[in-house]
Amino acid sequence: MIFKLNPSAGQPLYSQVVQQVRHAMETGILCDGDALPGIRTLAEELVVSPNTIAKAYSELEHAGLLELRHGSGAYVIVKRRLKSRAERTRAAQVRVQALVESLHADGFSGEEIQRMFAAELFYDASLERKP
Amino acid sequence: MTDGLAIETHELTKQYGNNRVVNQLDLRVPERQITAFLGRNGAGKSTTIKMLLGITSPTSGTGLVLGKKIQDAAQSRDLRREVAFVAEDKQLYSYLTVEQLVRFTRSFYADWRTDAEARLLKQFQLPTGCKVKALSKGMRTKLALLLALSRQPRLLILDEPSEGLDPVSIEELLHEIVGAVAVGATVFFSSHQISEVERIADRVCIIDHGRLLVDISLDEMRREYRRITLSFDVAPPEIRLALPGIQQVRTSGRQMTLLARENADAVIELTRDLHPVSVEVSPVALREVFLETVKEAQ
Secondary structure: OOOOOOOOOOOOHHHHHHHHHHHHHHOOOOOOOOEEOOHHHHHHHHOOOHHHHHHHHHHHHHOOOEEEEOOOEEEEOOOHHHHHHHHHHHHHHHHHHHHHHHHHHOOOOHHHHHHHHHHHHHHHHHHHOOO | OOOOEEEEEEEEEEEEOOEEEEEEEOOEEEOOOEEEEEOOOOOOHHHHHHHHOOOOOOOEEEEEEOOEEOOOHHHHHHHHHOEEEEOOOOOOOOOOEHHHHHHHHHOOOOOEOHHHHHHHHHHOOOOOOOEHHHOOHHHHHHHHHHHHHOEOOOEEEEEOOOOOOOHHHHHHHHHHHHHHHHOOOEEEEEOOOHHHHHHHOOEEEEEEOOEEEEEEEHHHHHHHOEEEEEEOOOOOOOOOOOOOOEEEEEEEOOEEEEEEOOOHHHHHHHHHHHOOOEEEEEEOOHHHHHHHHHHHHO
């Protein structure tokens, strides 16, 4: 799978990895039993600290989404719950699409819409956070 | 990571005449992590590194590197066997050829890896028959890096390792750093290249006028630092937000921006009472943290 990490985003790199793996599972890009690269391989590929990948994998393992086999890599575990989530994700995408289209129709540019979404999500995330 | 510390200093100080170059520095570099050491020119980075390696002795204070006392000559010699170092000036024996220098250096170290040496010679495209004094600055840096990276040290200390390197070589260098940490090394490096630091570092220490101003993991920085912009339809209220974690407040026209080091959620809650027409929260990149920290210190 192809990872896209943004070092300037307000989110730790390890949680970007976690989120992208989760998303790939929800959308069916990653299936049950698929292998992910080993920690060193992925760290070198993405040119990030190996600790970032180790932390991401350990979090995914803790959540029961990844099985780490010593020496042979990491394997994806997709549960049935996730499969139904994959369908919900697809439905949500349709809703987002419709909303974006209607905002476009109201004369908002893609950039403006993106900014509104980003601000809303950021505001949300900051308030949700508990120390 | 629950490993110990590879470097630990306590009130480490270096004074030249009346000039305190390093001022009561308490530095803590965790093992098996990549720690970046940032600061302006003359902030005290290289002097700190020289003290860690016994190249210059501290005026006062103490330090441990890999558990060994830096002030003790015998312990300092022992620790250097386990440390690979690339100096800022990349001084090398200029009358030797590349091949002679590699062979010469190899003979000193038990942890030399001939496979890594061969790979790096090829990767860095170093002219083996060429005299060191005829090498360009970038090539000399690559040679200095090869001499350090061909070993398998417990600790790699690199003083501005990417200075003068082309983008391809920088990428190769970062790759090597990641690989070294993957097999258990600790990396401590100084740099002015914020974008490369932001990509590979686990932690960042910012030093200015010899004092440590920031010591934070980049995960924590990404999670905690926030720029909060409040917009008003009247002139912004003149208030002092006395909350811990607010590093700076600036007003421009009908807008006000706050830089929060922590407590962003509490700050946002509080700003609601000011009735802004909009509140925008955005992440803060390392470049901004660095610039604001250094500016604040002046």
